[in-house]
Amino acid sequence: MKLFEELQWRGLINDISSPEIEDMLNNKSITFYIGTDPTGDSLHIGHYSSFLIAKRLKDAGHHPILLVGGGTGLIGDPKPNTERPMITKEQLDHNYRKLRKQVEDIFGFEVVNNYDWMKDLNFIDYLRDYGKYFNLNYMLAKETVKSRMDIGITYTEFSYMILQALDFLHLFDNKNTVLQVGGQDQWGNITAGIELIRKKTGKEAFGFTMPLITKADGTKFGKSEGKAIWLDKNQTSSYELYQFLVNAEDEKVIDYLKKLTFLDRPTIEALEEKVKTEPFKREAQKVLAKEVVTYLHGEDEYDKALRITNALFKGNIQDLDKNELADAIRGFDTIQVKEGMDIVNCLVESNIASSKREAREFVSGNSIAINGIKVTDVEYNVNKEQCIINNYTIVKKGKRNYYVLELI
The missing domain is CATH 3.10.290.10 (RNA-binding S4 domain)
Structure with a gap:
């Protein structure tokens, strides 16, 4: 199974800008980027699938770049129902440095900060060199903008699309980046970048999105009792992460195994059969938890999570040391x-x-x-x-x- 077909089987392809992407991923070696704004100082489990896609592409011979939006983070991508709170430059810089280290440690990606090329951009150049390429009706038709029209959207947020398009153009010109990858909610921003590159350079760039991972009720995957599940073990312990995953719904666990692990198709299909025939054993959930915790934090942390789980299940909490007890306590209100x-x-x-x-x-x-x-x-x-x-x-x-x- 070639890369594109595997991504399809795993349910990781939502939109593609061109059929050429299939041949590009299967038979060429390209540079692509994925972006995130540093609104927090750690990635969370909702980011994980996106970054694993980048890792899958890297393992297939492509070159990933992570763009952390130190510039766009000062603006904020429009949320569907409210304006994002502004974050100070100092906090954004702190978040950027933490995210950069986290991504380099876990995934080994090259990391860039769009503040580096946005900080010297003046308003006149912004309007002349970029704004003139964006038709107002085109921008209003984008889903991220349309969803805010009833309650209102500020000019600052409205401009986010242009800034993200500028990112794609900058990486296209300076790092030969021909593909942007993002969640399905970023489709409007990705296609805006593709259009800007076409109008400014006459060349073609590409993009594809992945579906957002959800729970069975359609809500976003990544929170437990209102708390985000962070990839940083100092914010969400390996035990908490293990518990979150081992309690995955039967209806969704195979979807999570496809998107959040590197397990092959026969292994996942065998687990899918066990969900149908022996759901009470929760074998698929246990494998999911083991794969993710081990990949993020290592085998020692997985063993630690398992020891805490077994001690609590059997009531033998006195067998836990102080560090394990501290992690266990963090897992409860x-x-x-x-x-x-x-x-x-x-x-x-x-x-x-x-x-x-x-x-x-x-x-x-x-x-x-x-x-x-x-x-x-x-x-x-x-x-x-x-x-x-x-x-x-x-x-x-x-x-x-x-x-x-x-x-x-």
Whole structure:
């Protein structure tokens, strides 16, 4: 299976600007780029598929460039329903440096910053050299602009399309970059760049987009309980990443395996069959979690995530060291309660039990464990001396329900 066909099988092709792209990817060696604005100081799991596409192309003999938008990040790509908050130059520079290191460490891509060629651009040159090539009706027809017309869009955001097109032109002229790759929501900006190159140089450039990865309900993939799943293990621990992936929906796990791993077709199709015949084993989810955690953070971090998972499942949290406990705690929402409270009131105050009566039933029914030790006495007091790490106590209710209490 050639590269283009593999990308199609994996569901990674959404739009293409020209049929020539198939031959270009299969039989030539080209320079291409993928861009991201440094709105955060780490990539998140939603970026991961896009960057793996770039890695797939690199492994097939193409040269990837990551453009981090230190210039466009000062403007902000229009969101569908609201204007993005402005970020300071200092924060953007910090984010750029962090993203550059992250991408170089994980993927080994060349990284450029569009602030380098935008910072000296004056307004007159911008209008004369670039703005005159953009018809207003053409810009208004783009989906990113149309979606904002009812609630309004500022001129600043409206100009983002031209700035991204300028990026493509700059890389085309200076690095022989003939292809831009992006998510499907970037199609309007990519085609704007292709048009600018054609009008300015008379030459052809190309672009393709990939579908956005979603959950079964159509919402974006990449958040757990409202929190982004970051690729930086200091922001999202390997254990948290493992848990996020191992809990993937049966309906979507094969899609994720295709897009987020390098596993071959026979392996993925065998796992697909197991999802149908033995879904309770969650084998596909476990393989997905192993592949992604290992690729991003290494085998040691994967082993660590597995140790934490097994200890929590079996209730043996005392087997974990302090670093593992810290990662385990980060995987749960923290509930603050006053220290010295008896276990019954503590369970009610933390909403682990709905009433004192229910709390007593939990305790007398042997359903409550504090830091891995069963509590059967309703007079038991929860104190800082019992904390398993810092001021944190882990409460287990039943077989699998965990809560982290911060004693204050």
